[in-house]
Amino acid sequence: MSDVERNIPGEDLPLAGVRVLEFCHTVMGPTCGLMLADMGAEVIKVEPAPQGDRTRVLSGFVAGAFSYYNRNKKSIGLNLKTEEGRGILYRLVKDADVVAENYGPGTAERLGMGYETLSKINPRLIFCALKGFLPGPYEHRAALDEVAQFMTGLAYMTGPPGQPLRAASSVIDMLGGIFGAMGMGALRQRETTGRGKKITSALFESSAFLVGQYMAGQAVSGLEPLPLPVRRRGWAIYETFDAKDGKKVFLGLTSNNHWNTFCDVFGRPDLKADTRYDTNEKRLDAYDFLRPLVQSVVIEYTVAEIIDLLAPKGIPIGPVGKPSDMFEDPHMNAGGGLLETMMTTGQKAKLPALPFSIDGKRLGLRLDPPKLGEHTHEVMARIGLSKDEVDQLIEREILR
The missing domain is CATH 3.40.50.10540 (Crotonobetainyl-coa:carnitine coa-transferase; domain 1)
Incomplete structure (x- = not known):
């Protein structure tokens, strides 16, 4: 198109x-x-x-x-x-x-x-x-x-x-x-x-x-929020993991369905059936055990491989990227998400469009800066x- x-x-x-x-x-x-x-x-x-x-x-x-x-x-x-x-x-x-x-x-x-x-x-x-x-x-x-x-x-x-x-x-x-x-x-x-x-x-x-959102959390819990690097966890598996190719991938198992699917994909019916891990709250209590376990699974795959395994199953996962990755990102380039824009230096660069569509169409570039x-x-x-x-x-x- x-x-x-x-x-x-x-x-x-x-x-x-x-x-x-x-x-x-x-x-x-x-x-x-x-x-x-x-x-x-x-x-x-x-x-x-x-x-x-x-x-x-x-x-x-x-x-x-x-x-x-x-x-x-x-x-x-x-x-x-x-x-x-x-x-x-x-x-x-x-x-x-x-x-x-x-x-x-x-x-x-x-x-x-x-x-x-x-x-x-x-x-x-x-x-x-x-x-x-x-x-x-x-x-x-x-x-x-x-x-x-x-x-x-x-x-x-x-x-x-x-x-x-x-x-x-x-x-x-x-x-x-x-x-x-x-x-x-x-x-x-x-x-x-x-x-x-x-x-x-x-x-x-x-x-x-x-x-x-942190003010509301404090009002409900009575606990003052901690800085994100040392925050209290909301989900047991919700962080980056090392992959086989030396890169990192973010993986979020935020529901029981995510956990069960993860266990199914990697052939761990024992973990899926274990009642010690059948709710997010229990998985939070078992974080010190589960985090290394998940890492041992992820490290066997490259970033691309594990995304191909888990993303089609509805599990939130993505590579740890840099802004420069967006220039050639296939998704950004496929649907009008990048607009080839004239820079003040005289060359053109692809920059993000507004992040919404209307009836499936994006808001485009009519005039350069x-x-x-x-x-x-x-x-x-x-x-x-x-x-x-x-x-x-x-x-x-x-x-x-």
């Missing part, structure tokens, strides 16, 4: 016809815009003129952030620190459906583009503010993904005792952006009320939502500016 056949046409996407002005940088805000863009909205990324979004030149572990979080968007450069730049913004807002921003506390208001200002220009506007904290004692603090992880105990739960460790992905930035995009349900409400809303999503509360100001002339023409006028504003660094 070709990419065209396995991806939803742009005009059939859920948010086709919705126009978004995105004033965002780094990960949280662009993730929100990415969700909306992939689902069909016209997302116009408004970058500061003349320099553009600094995310374009980040290095280190976020070096590819701009290319990953900004596909299917258009770009204009606009200097909001000038009166003329703000005037252009106000003209753009008149026919926008959504404004999304992830400035620091109070910055949008200082730039003259807070919700109170813009909603007077366009009462139907949905305003999505992506912040560090929701209203409360912390709301005026600056925040980062890692700040939220450390404050809420997520880092405490991730690392070994005494060594709190952030999650290995910008998971809070991304989740905050996703929750912001979920707030676009306000578009549906607007059909009834005729008025927009202000939606606020925040890093701290997103991280608190994740650790809520934009060059700075790539769509400035197109967007300015909508508000009546001629090419010469736009060129003059570019020369004066009002536009880019």
